[in-house]
Amino acid sequence: GHDWGYGVEDGPSLWHQNYPIAKGSRQSPIDILPQTASHDPSLGPIALKYDQCTSINIANNGHSVVVEFEDSDDRSVIQGGPLDNPYRLKQFHFHWGGKGCRGSEHTVEGHSYASELHLVHWNAVKYETFGEAATAPDGLAVLGIFLETGDDHRWLHTITDALYMVKFKGSVTNFKSFNPKCLLPSSLHYWTYLGSLTTPPLHESVTWIVLKEPIAVSEKQMSKFRMLLFTGEEEDQRMRMENNFRPPQPLKGRKVRSSN
Ligand SMILES: NS(=O)(=O)c1cccc(F)c1
Numbered sequence: 001g002h003d004w005g006y007g008v009e010d011g012p013s014l015w016h017q018n019y020p021i022a023k024g025s026r027q028s029p030i031d032i033l034p035q036t037a038s039h040d041p042s043l044g045p046i047a048l049k050y051d052q053c054t055s056i057n058i059a060n061n062g063h064s065v066v067v068e069f070e071d072s073d074d075r076s077v078i079q080g081g082p083l084d085n086p087y088r089l090k091q092f093h094f095h096w097g098g099k100g101c102r103g104s105e106h107t108v109e110g111h112s113y114a115s116e117l118h119l120v121h122w123n124a125v126k127y128e129t130f131g132e133a134a135t136a137p138d139g140l141a142v143l144g145i146f147l148e149t150g151d152d153h154r155w156l157h158t159i160t161d162a163l164y165m166v167k168f169k170g171s172v173t174n175f176k177s178f179n180p181k182c183l184l185p186s187s188l189h190y191w192t193y194l195g196s197l198t199t200p201p202l203h204e205s206v207t208w209i210v211l212k213e214p215i216a217v218s219e220k221q222m223s224k225f226r227m228l229l230f231t232g233e234e235e236d237q238r239m240r241m242e243n244n245f246r247p248p249q250p251l252k253g254r255k256v257r258s259s260n
Pocket residue numbers: 118120142196197198199200201
């Protein structure tokens with residue numbers, strides 16, 4: 001049922017009631033301090049092999065808008081950097097704020113961005129299914145990309161133009177042959193640390209790779225995300241989908257490494 005959300009009655013400060021790991025030792029997101037992040041020369045570049053990727057659909061799951069991918073083989077993977085294996089692309093989704101407000105999950109020296117894109121990958125070398133990987137300490141790798149408001153993003157239109165089709169919670173529509181490579185910034189320099197899912201069940205199974213360079217999107221494009229609803233078509237109380245981000249969590253002694 002509806003056991004968690006981002007409201008006053010079910011928001012991030014209450015998630016620990018049903019998900020005690022919310023107070024765990026490797027929770028996400030975090031506030032990243034670039035000066036404290038150690039430059040690790042052993043950290044190679046990340047490689048994104050998305051050319052054969054196959055998007056399937058775009059859906060409103062009541063918490064975010066998600067684009068799912070065909071993950072029955074290694075056609076689209078992230079590898080290198082802190083990762084020992086290639087991790088298979090499963091889905092991507094976004095977190096954002098209200099009009100003109102901040103909405104990213106990770107922050108950089110307390111600075112938050114308008115939105116944050118998460119590309120979710122799983123370790124299909126060691127685990128049979130995404131579900132199994134999602135509960136393993138080295139099961140998932142999530143690539144985080146900051147979105148800041150500025151110029152129109154040429155390729156984000158493909159996504160924002162489809163959002164009207166998935167306005168209500170539970171709606172899903174075809175979304176074929178979208179390659180998320182077009183959403184990457186020019187630099188793949190990153191910070192990396194061991195963390196968790198940023199929504200329930202908050203499993204501590206994520207190697208986070210957060211790109212330093214944000215991408216620019218227009219306020220108009222951001223406003224289209226805010227026309228999505230947390231609520232279903234049948235519900236009479238419409239709730240605009242916005243501020244669907246978890247605030248930074250305690251670092252608890254973790255080290256953040258920098259690619260360079
Ligand atoms: N926001 S996130 O940590 O990327 C995430 C939350 C829940 C499920 C998932 F696959 C990814």
